[in-house]
Amino acid sequence: MTDQPQDPTAPTAPGATTPVATDVVRGAARLLADMGYAVIPEFVLASGRRADIAGVDGRGRVVLVEVKISLGDFRGDAKWPDYLEFCDRFFFAVPPDFPRDAVEGPLAWPERTGLIVADRFGGAIIRPAPEVLMHANRRRAETLRFALAAAGRLHRLSDPERGL
Numbered sequence: 694m695t696d697q698p699q700d701p702t703a704p705t706a707p708g709a710t711t712p713v714a715t716d717v718v719r720g721a722a723r724l725l726a727d728m729g730y731a732v733i734p735e736f737v738l739a740s741g742r743r744a745d746i747a748g749v750d751g752r753g754r755v756v757l758v759e760v761k762i763s764l765g766d767f768r769g770d771a772k773w774p775d776y777l778e779f780c781d782r783f784f785f786a787v788p789p790d791f792p793r794d795a796v797e798g799p800l801a802w803p804e805r806t807g808l809i810v811a812d813r814f815g816g817a818i819i820r821p822a823p824e825v826l827m828h829a830n831r832r833r834a835e836t837l838r839f840a841l842a843a844a845g846r847l848h849r850l851s852d853p854e855r856g857l
Contacts, residue, residue, distance in 0.1 A: 713788050717760045720811030721786040722746055724818070730756060733843050738779045739834060742772060746786070749839050753832060754781045754824070758809065761787050764795055777805060779835055782822040784809050793819070 722732045730748030736757075737743050746758035757780040761767040767785070777783055785802070786809040787793065793810075796802055807822025827835070848855070 711762060713762050714760055716813035717762065717786050717788050717811045717816075718745055719813050720816040721758050721760070721784070721809050722748075723814070724809060724811060724816035725756060725758070727815075731839075731843070733839070733846065736839065736842060738776070739838060740775060740779065742775050742779075744776060744779075747780075747839060749836060753836060755827065755832065755835055755839070756780055756782045756784065756822075758784045758786050761785050761791070764792055767796065773803075773806075777825070778827070778831065781824050781826055781832075782807065784818075784822050786811050786816065788812060 718734050722734060725732045725746065725748045728750075730750045732746060732748040734746050735743055736747030744757040745760040746756075748756045748758075750756075757776050759770070759773050759776065761770065767787075773783075773785075783805060784807040789810055789812055791810070793808070802808055802820065805823060805825065806820075807818060808820040809816045810819050811817075826832075
């Protein structure tokens with residue numbers, strides 16, 4: 694088996710610990726890009742929380758995605774509600790073999806969330822996320838953070854010796 698060279702501009706999950714998580718990030722990011730979002734992985738919010746994927750569309754709407762690769766990963770996540778005030782739509786993204794039917798009863802998919810199933814090639818929205826608009830000042834601040842993060846990453850790609 695030979696290693697394939699990585700595309701430095703491809704969406705990846707720098708903090709992802711497994712190839713499955715990296716694949717889910719890539720597929721969900723592709724889906725969002727196809728839907729008209731500009732997307733970056735590993736986006737740090739003003740609260741200090743890091744979303745696995747963030748996207749901004751042409752209307753300035755913000756979407757955040759949290760990747761869950763196992764039922765234990767999903768059940769053990771108590772921090773996801775902290776993301777809601779920083780986006781207009783929030784999704785969980787899971788791999789195709791995730792046991793979605795096991796998430797029922799008191800552990801059901803939370804009402805304010807959508808669900809994406811993704812692999813390295815793309816994704817599909819299984820459950821749409823309701824749109825709950827952010828406060829205008831928060832939108833402005835997060836959009837600016839998004840632009841600065843994306844520009845900083847692009848600059849580091851074009852001038853890695855700079856070390857910014």
